[in-house]
Amino acid sequence: TRSQRTKGKNAWYKAVIIITVLGITAIVALVTTAVLQNKPLLQKYKYGIVLDAGSSHTAVYIYEWPAEKDNDTGRVQQTHSCKVQGAGISSYSVFPGQAGASLKSCMKEAESLIPLSRHHETPLYLGATAGMRLLRMENQSLSDQVLWSVEEVLRSSPFSYQGARIITGQEEGAFGWVTVNYLSDRLKQGSGTTGALDLGGASTQISFVANQDVAEESAENAVTFRLYGNDYFLYTHSFLCYGKDQALKLALAQQTQSGDSSVLDPCFHPGYSVDRSYFSVYSSPCVMAGKPLVSRDSFTHVGAGNASLCQEVVRRIFNFSSCSFSRCSFNRVYQPPLQGPFGAFSAFYFVMNFLNLTSGSLESSREKLERYCSRPWTQIKQQHPDVKEKYLAEYCFSGSYILSLLTDGYNFTSDTWTDITFIKKISGSDAGWTLGYMLNLTNMIPAEAPDTPPLPHVGYVTLLFFISLLLFFLLFLCFRFLRPRRNSQTQMI
Ligand SMILES: O=P(O)(O)OP(=O)(O)OP(=O)(O)OC[C@H]1O[C@@H](n2cnc3c(O)ncnc32)[C@H](O)[C@@H]1O
Numbered sequence: 001t002r003s004q005r006t007k008g009k010n011a012w013y014k015a016v017i018i019i020t021v022l023g024i025t026a027i028v029a030l031v032t033t034a035v036l037q038n039k040p041l042l043q044k045y046k047y048g049i050v051l052d053a054g055s056s057h058t059a060v061y062i063y064e065w066p067a068e069k070d071n072d073t074g075r076v077q078q079t080h081s082c083k084v085q086g087a088g089i090s091s092y093s094v095f096p097g098q099a100g101a102s103l104k105s106c107m108k109e110a111e112s113l114i115p116l117s118r119h120h121e122t123p124l125y126l127g128a129t130a131g132m133r134l135l136r137m138e139n140q141s142l143s144d145q146v147l148w149s150v151e152e153v154l155r156s157s158p159f160s161y162q163g164a165r166i167i168t169g170q171e172e173g174a175f176g177w178v179t180v181n182y183l184s185d186r187l188k189q190g191s192g193t194t195g196a197l198d199l200g201g202a203s204t205q206i207s208f209v210a211n212q213d214v215a216e217e218s219a220e221n222a223v224t225f226r227l228y229g230n231d232y233f234l235y236t237h238s239f240l241c242y243g244k245d246q247a248l249k250l251a252l253a254q255q256t257q258s259g260d261s262s263v264l265d266p267c268f269h270p271g272y273s274v275d276r277s278y279f280s281v282y283s284s285p286c287v288m289a290g291k292p293l294v295s296r297d298s299f300t301h302v303g304a305g306n307a308s309l310c311q312e313v314v315r316r317i318f319n320f321s322s323c324s325f326s327r328c329s330f331n332r333v334y335q336p337p338l339q340g341p342f343g344a345f346s347a348f349y350f351v352m353n354f355l356n357l358t359s360g361s362l363e364s365s366r367e368k369l370e371r372y373c374s375r376p377w378t379q380i381k382q383q384h385p386d387v388k389e390k391y392l393a394e395y396c397f398s399g400s401y402i403l404s405l406l407t408d409g410y411n412f413t414s415d416t417w418t419d420i421t422f423i424k425k426i427s428g429s430d431a432g433w434t435l436g437y438m439l440n441l442t443n444m445i446p447a448e449a450p451d452t453p454p455l456p457h458v459g460y461v462t463l464l465f466f467i468s469l470l471l472f473f474l475l476f477l478c479f480r481f482l483r484p485r486r487n488s489q490t491q492m493i
């Protein structure tokens with residue numbers, strides 16, 4: 001009987017050991033499955049291409065996102081950008097048929113970067129901005145011919161061509177805002193948003209969330225979005241002719257009205273002196289004033305290097321005289337009170353970054369610019385041999401224009417100056433209208449918040465682990481209490 005009892009005990013312990021091993025194996029298997037379930041091992045991507053046909057140049061942006069979850073948020077990102085050689089497509093007005101050919105090398109690059117199997121399903125868009133808006137104003141037929149030329153090249157690419165068009169100023173402003181807020185993950189969270197400031201060569205845009213009464217006061221400045229279940233009432237305006245290249249023409253036209261043979265310009269460095277044709281200034285549709293009545297074709301543009309005088313020159317290109325709304329920025333355009341923070345990109349960034357003015361107070365920026373503008377042109381050239389001379393010559397003007405546009409124009413003050421962040425990229429993607437434009441046209445941002453599982457993945461795995469552990473422990477207790485007791489066995493003897 002003793003050996004029988006020992007045998008019974010041994011069998012009991014064996015059963016407990018087997019159950020323990022099986023239990024632990026089951027828990028490990030369960031947790032491993034739960035972890036792996038949500039993580040596809042090989043991530044596949046989808047792609048989209050947007051061509052930004054700006055006034056100064058064209059850029060091709062390639063975006064990618066995980067193929068499994070089109071509607072997931074914050075997941076679309078820029079993988080590549082290609083700068084098209086030469087000037088913007090609007091500059092091909094003399095030979096409109098050649099505009100398309102300029103895009104070919106960047107399109108070939110896109111073909112080599114996007115996997116072959118995805119080519120046919122990759123949407124391809126082209127949006128043209130202020131340069132083409134100006135060309136259309138001057139000559140609709142030429143602007144159509146330029147668009148046909150680029151259309152022909154894009155149609156012949158292996159991608160899914162979705163159209164080439166001149167986007168409106170509202171779209172440019174609003175989609176810039178979408179891009180900035182999408183990339184900084186503010187839309188899904190439904191938290192506060194950030195305004196968007198874009199400075200191009202031929203136009204500039206301002207967009208920010210404002211009160212609903214924008215639509216009542218000025219419908220053309222109101223845009224509404226419903227994104228992830230939140231409504232956004234946006235104020236947006238695009239100032240055609242107030243990009244930095246056109247603003248320079250406006251400033252030069254102001255200063256050459258007298259018809260003098262040379263112009264002493266405070267916005268250029270001392271020692272700077274170039275001959276410029278009147279045509280280069282007055283041929284723009286932005287310049288309303290006529291060329292001065294002189295027989296000469298050109299004038300000498302001489303630098304004087306004085307930022308505060310430059311700000312006065314620049315102020316004169318804005319019209320502050322009357323406003324038929326409750327408040328205006330300039331040129332009789334309605335603008336509600338600013339609501340920050342703001343992200344300022346494109347030329348706002350290029351210029352302020354070069355001048356080291358991306359941080360610090362408004363006053364210190366003014367002082368730094370004053371010192372920079374007063375430096376001799378030869379010294380500036382020596383110090384920056386690698387910078388394109390056209391850019392280098394214009395940084396003093398551009399910096400003064402930016403300060404004036406933001407303060408005199410948009411009404412930023414010393415207090416609100418620090419609400420502005422000068423940015424180029426957000427999480428690796430360029431700030432600009434293109435991403436927002438594509439997200440909108442591909443319906444990639446849902447109007448309503450997607451249903452999410454009640455627990456995040458990590459929470460679900462942890463819970464599963466602890467429940468399994470508890471079950472195992474309960475099973476173990478059951479066995480322990482059902483086990484034959486030693487005392488009763490002794491009594492039996
Ligand atoms: O929006 P639109 O008005 O159509 O113009 P764009 O799209 O071509 O304008 P960008 O933002 O590309 O550039 C704005 C301006 O900044 C200039 N720019 C570009 N890179 C620059 C740099 O590194 N330094 C100074 N200026 C620069 C460029 O020539 C334009 O005049």
Ligand SMILES: [Ca+2]
Nearest residue numbers: 054129200346
């Ligand atoms: Ca632009």
